[in-house]
Amino acid sequence: MDFSKCWLDYQPIECKEKAFSTLSVLCDGRVVKSAVEEYCLAMEAMTGAVVEVTPEGGRECVSLRLDAALSGADSYEICREGDGYRITGQSESGVLYGVFEFLRLVRTGHLASLPLVNGPEMPLRIMNHWDNMDGSIERGYSGNSFFYRDYEILCDERTEQYARLMASIGINAVVINNVNVHQRETYLITDTYLEQVKEYADLFGRYGIRLYTSVNFAAPMELAGFDNCDPLNPEVAQWWKETAAHIYEVIPEFGGFLVKADSEGRPGPFTYDRTHADGANMLARALAPYGGIVIWRCFVYNCGQDWRDKKTDRARAAYDNFIGLDGCFDDNVILQIKNGPMDFQVREPVSPLFGGLKKTNMILEVEIAQEYTGQQIDLCYLLPMWREILDFDTCAAGEGSTVRRIVNGELYGQKLCGMAAVINTGDDYNWTGNDLAAANTYGYGRLAMNPSQSSESIAREWTALTLGGEVEDTVTQMLMGSWSTYEKYTSPLGIGWMVTPHYHYGPDVDGYEYDRWGTYHRADWRGLGVDRTPAGTGYTDQYNEPWRSVYADRTKCPEELLLFFHYVRYNEKLRSGKTLIQHIYDTHFEGVEEVEAMAETWRQLAPKLAPDVYGRVKERLERQLANAREWRDRINTYFYRKCGIPDEKGRKIYE
Ligand code: GCW
Numbered sequence: 001m002d003f004s005k006c007w008l009d010y011q012p013i014e015c016k017e018k019a020f021s022t023l024s025v026l027c028d029g030r031v032v033k034s035a036v037e038e039y040c041l042a043m044e045a046m047t048g049a050v051v052e053v054t055p056e057g058g059r060e061c062v063s064l065r066l067d068a069a070l071s072g073a074d075s076y077e078i079c080r081e082g083d084g085y086r087i088t089g090q091s092e093s094g095v096l097y098g099v100f101e102f103l104r105l106v107r108t109g110h111l112a113s114l115p116l117v118n119g120p121e122m123p124l125r126i127m128n129h130w131d132n133m134d135g136s137i138e139r140g141y142s143g144n145s146f147f148y149r150d151y152e153i154l155c156d157e158r159t160e161q162y163a164r165l166m167a168s169i170g171i172n173a174v175v176i177n178n179v180n181v182h183q184r185e186t187y188l189i190t191d192t193y194l195e196q197v198k199e200y201a202d203l204f205g206r207y208g209i210r211l212y213t214s215v216n217f218a219a220p221m222e223l224a225g226f227d228n229c230d231p232l233n234p235e236v237a238q239w240w241k242e243t244a245a246h247i248y249e250v251i252p253e254f255g256g257f258l259v260k261a262d263s264e265g266r267p268g269p270f271t272y273d274r275t276h277a278d279g280a281n282m283l284a285r286a287l288a289p290y291g292g293i294v295i296w297r298c299f300v301y302n303c304g305q306d307w308r309d310k311k312t313d314r315a316r317a318a319y320d321n322f323i324g325l326d327g328c329f330d331d332n333v334i335l336q337i338k339n340g341p342m343d344f345q346v347r348e349p350v351s352p353l354f355g356g357l358k359k360t361n362m363i364l365e366v367e368i369a370q371e372y373t374g375q376q377i378d379l380c381y382l383l384p385m386w387r388e389i390l391d392f393d394t395c396a397a398g399e400g401s402t403v404r405r406i407v408n409g410e411l412y413g414q415k416l417c418g419m420a421a422v423i424n425t426g427d428d429y430n431w432t433g434n435d436l437a438a439a440n441t442y443g444y445g446r447l448a449m450n451p452s453q454s455s456e457s458i459a460r461e462w463t464a465l466t467l468g469g470e471v472e473d474t475v476t477q478m479l480m481g482s483w484s485t486y487e488k489y490t491s492p493l494g495i496g497w498m499v500t501p502h503y504h505y506g507p508d509v510d511g512y513e514y515d516r517w518g519t520y521h522r523a524d525w526r527g528l529g530v531d532r533t534p535a536g537t538g539y540t541d542q543y544n545e546p547w548r549s550v551y552a553d554r555t556k557c558p559e560e561l562l563l564f565f566h567y568v569r570y571n572e573k574l575r576s577g578k579t580l581i582q583h584i585y586d587t588h589f590e591g592v593e594e595v596e597a598m599a600e601t602w603r604q605l606a607p608k609l610a611p612d613v614y615g616r617v618k619e620r621l622e623r624q625l626a627n628a629r630e631w632r633d634r635i636n637t638y639f640y641r642k643c644g645i646p647d648e649k650g651r652k653i654y655e
Contacts, residue, residue: 075119169445489591
C-alpha cells in the first residue's frame, strides 16, 4: 500500500491473462497516449510483464479504438474480442476513461461483468481548488498547495500524478486558484504567469481536462488602472475582450472563468447598481468567440447582518438575488449553486434555486474539503449526503424533477451543466490528510460520472482499490455510517453552525450567535430553531409545492431539518415520541458511542492493514473521539443550562 499513489497504487494481481501483455493501439492523439502509458504502467506493475504496444490488431490482445458514433460524449465500450478485449472510446477522453475502467475491473476481479457501455452523465465534472499562490489553501486540511509555492507555479511529478488521479475518476475541468482572488492571483491571466499556466493547461489537456481560473472582477482596476469595473462601461468590457483574446492566444484550450462576485467582500457589479447578469454577460461576451465559459457563483448574501434583526434571513439570499435574473444570462454563462442555502453544513435542505431557475445553466457545488464536517480529522464520508441532494425532487416541472436531472441536462436540455466540488487535497504524503478522506475525492468523481451508482458501491470500490479486498466490508461499513455519526454529535436537526468561529472545527454553541454572518440558532430558555415559515422569514415560500407546505408545517417537516425551519420548544414531542431535549441528549451520547465503536473496529483491522495506514487513521480516530466528546458535553451542558430539564436516562451532563 502506497498512499502517495492513492487509488492508483497498482499491486500485483493473480489473474495474468496473456492478452494483457499486448496492447494494440488503433487510434492516436495525446489523450490516447496518456491512456497507453497508464495501461502499460498499470499492467507492468500488476503482472510483472512488459507490455508490447503495437499499431496492429490481433486476437490475443487488448485493443484501443476510437468510434465517434458511440452514443454519449466521451463514452466508452469495453467487451471481449477474440481471446482478448476491446476498449472503444467515443472520443480520446472516452478511450482514457475506458482504460481506467478496464484497469479497475481487472483490479477488483470484475471482468466477468463485460460487456459494458458507459459514459459520463454530467457534462461538466469540475474540481475547484481554493489554493493561493503563497502556497496556502483556504479550507485546506492536507498540507499546502501542490500548484504553488511562494508565488511560483510548480509543474512537477505531483501535478502529473494529480492529473492522472483526476482523469481516473472522470474529472474534465479544474479551476486552479481560490475563488477569493487575492492580489498576486489577479495576475494569473496576464503575461506574468500565462506561460506557466499554459504548462498546466497542456498537462491537463493530455488527460482530457480543461483548465479554468478564478478571476477578480476588479481586475481592470487592479491591473490596468481603471477607476471602476462597471460591467456596462464599454472600456471595461473592451479590456476584458483584449485580455481574453490574449489568454486564448497563449492557451487555445483555456476553459474560462470562475467568479465569486459581490460575496464576502469580493468586488462585483452591485457597486455600480448593475445586476449579476450584467457582470456575468460582460465576461461571457469576452470569452464567447473562443468557446470559453463563465461560471458565476450564487453564494451571495449579506455578511454584515445584525443578529437582532430577525427578518433578514441568509438562507433566502441566493434565491432572492438570482431568481429574477432567470433567462437573462448568455448561453455561455453557468450559475454555480451551493447544495444548500447556507454553507456546506452537515445538514441543509437543498437550495431552492434548483427548483426555481428554469432558463439558466446550473452547476451543483459541493464541498469535498471537510470544512464543517470534521476537517479530515473526523471521518465523514459525504457520498450519502450528495446522493440525497441529487435525488431531491424539486418538483420544478412536475414530479421527477430531481436535482440530478437538472444538472445532468436532462430536464431542460442544458449542455453546460454538471457538478463542481471544492477539493480536499494538498501536498500531504497521502493527499488528503486522513487516508480515508480520499474516499470522498474518489467518490465525487465517480458520482458525477455515474449518479446511478450507490454510495455504498462507490465506497466498496474505493476501499478495494486502496486498502484491499480483505477490509472492504468493514471499511465500507465505517464509511457508510460516518456522516450520520458526525451529524449526531454536532449541531442538532439541521440548525447547523455552533462551530468555532473562523476555524469551523469543534463546538462553540454561541460562537456565531451574536455575529454578523447570518448564522443563528436562536436558542433561549424555552426552545431553539429558526422560524422560516411565512410567519417567520418566509424562506419556505421559495420552494415549489409540495415542499413549500411540507417545510412550513411543523408536523410534516422532515425531522432531520426541523430546527432549520421551525422554532421548537424543548419539551415538544418529536415523531419518535421523545421530547426535543431528550433527542438532543440521546443523539449526542450515541454519536460518541459510535465513534468509540469505529475506533475499536479500526483497531481490529490492524493485522490486515499496512502499519503506516493503520497508524495514521488510528491517530485521526483518537482525535475524532476527543472532538466528539467535546461536542457532546458542550451541547448537552449548554441546553441543560438553558432549560434545566434533566436527562431521562440520568447520564452525566456537566452543569
Ligand atoms: O464557507 C465559506 C468559507 C470560505 C469560502 C466561502 C466561499 C473561499 O468559509 O472560506 O471562501 O465559503 O464559498 O466562497
